[in-house]
Amino acid sequence: MSLNEDRGLLATRPHRGALLVIAATAIVFAGLAAAGTLAAAYAIAGFAIVAAAALVSMRAAEKNERLARPVAILERGDDLLRALVAGLPDPVVALDRDGRVLALNERARALAPALRQGEPVAFALRMPELIEAIGRAAAEGEEQRVVYSERVPIDRWFETVVMPVKRASDATQPDFVLITFHDLTPLRRVEEMRADFVANASHELRTPLAALLGFIETLQGSARDDAKARTRFLAIMQEQARRMARLIDDLLSLSRIELNAHRRPDTPVDLVPIVRQVVDGLETLARDRGVTVHVDGANALPVLGDHDELVRIFENLVENALKYGAAGRRVDIKIGPGASAEGEPEALVSVRDYGPGIAPEHLPRLTERFYRVDVTESRAQGGTGLGLALVKHILNRHRGRLTIDSAPGAGATFTIHLPTAVPLRQR
8 A cells, every 4th residue: 555545544534434423413313303203403403513523523533643644654564664774784763753662673772772662762762962852853853963972881982863754845743753873982992092092102202202302412511522421322322213213113014014904914824934033033132131942843834924924923922022031041932733712723823931920910901002011121121012012913914813821920921823724735
């Protein structure tokens, strides 16, 4: 049945009922008057009273039909409405003019589990600004937008669009209201991360830059002719300049990795020679720190990856073990096959030191940018606070993961998990 036919049916039903009542009343009173049972004057008066009552009833019924018309049509077309709402990508709720829920999709139900079809939306959504916007949209027939936040159970931000829907362009009031929720949480978190990143990067650069400027001013002034002070200050300035260079290099590397985060490497590489190459390259550092590095590896362990990025991962992990775990005088690297929790084959590379270990409260934050367990120790070791953040982002690009096992006094073990590729000898 078409919308116009629905409208015509709903509009004529009260008229037909009233006309039938009036016609039946006229026949009855005419018969009574003709039979002499009732005087003509009383018959006319009785007919007038009944006819008036029928007309009043018709007007009331017509008004009720007009108010119920959108709901009646929606009830007959509820499957179409639900299908439409269910197919929308964002949480969506359809309301009648009184604020009762007509339809909602699963995303809206997940967002507000208290939403129930047929119940007022105010029972489920306790944001006064949103309820007021719904009332304005229903009364004024104009779109409303509201941005609000939730703090429980976690911080989330939403933009809500309240759209009144009219079937006829000349209608004064909407037939129903659609509420669409847009989750702004990822955008807000990215903005916060950018702000924190800029603040941290600026702070990290400002410290060595201030040191350089201070020493330059000293050399230009009181230490101009002091050869011993000049030699000492130039060595410090060189170290501070190298620190700035390392920080800038890590920032650029992190930016490049993030740009390619969506592109998974597809080149087969063997992890065993990569790890041995890294160990050989850090042999001088290990000798200077008095640390022995032992590698226990398979003959071949192929993965799909970017060679240079994988080298960067193991350089960071092995260098950290040599610097922060030097007290243990030993670093063990184990390479071998494994399996994920889902049973998928993985390549595992663990780097274990026997140093002071890491307290449990620090473990979840170790891969955050610029996060350090000990700021003074990290800077003394030449750290930038970005090494493990680089490791995490490279592993994300390779669809891998990092696990950390450590306790105070028991050293630390950093394990790389990477999906394995087809063995090289089968290619």
